[in-house]
Amino acid sequence: MRPVNATNICKASFEIDDLPIISIGVKSSLLRIVQEFIQNSIKHSGCKEIKIKLSVLNDNLALLLQDDGKGFDIDKPQHTGIGLDSIRRRIQMLGGEYNFTGSAGKGVCLIITIPINNAKD
């Protein structure tokens, strides 16, 4: 988060719960998702704050990604690029599910859940 905060464009915070052991493959996928999300928030949203939280919810890993920028309509075709596509593909590969809310003016919130069993070695 430090490189993002050092830009003085917006503030990024990262909160993490006590986690079970997660495989390297899953960790790196999650990292790529987080990187892509942050990149989009900085490039497109004009946000002041990005919040990221990784926690355990029932039998799932839950990754919450949120910005307070201008938001966008996820269902509009002009908003599908390689970045969002690769996020979707990674979630699919992890056997996870996601809920994406992005509406004009309200920022973007992406909640990803991955069964803990898929995140172990």
Ligand SMILES: Nc1ncnc2c1ncn2[C@@H]1O[C@H](COP(=O)(O)OP(=O)(O)O)[C@@H](O)[C@H]1O
């Ligand atoms: N956090 C965000 N805030 C506002 N708009 C966004 C955000 N993330 C994505 N978008 C919109 O969705 C589009 C597609 O994003 P993406 O697939 O990552 O492609 P790219 O970043 O190369 O344009 C972006 O061009 C932008 O219009």
Ligand SMILES: [Mg+2]
């Ligand atoms: Mg992008």
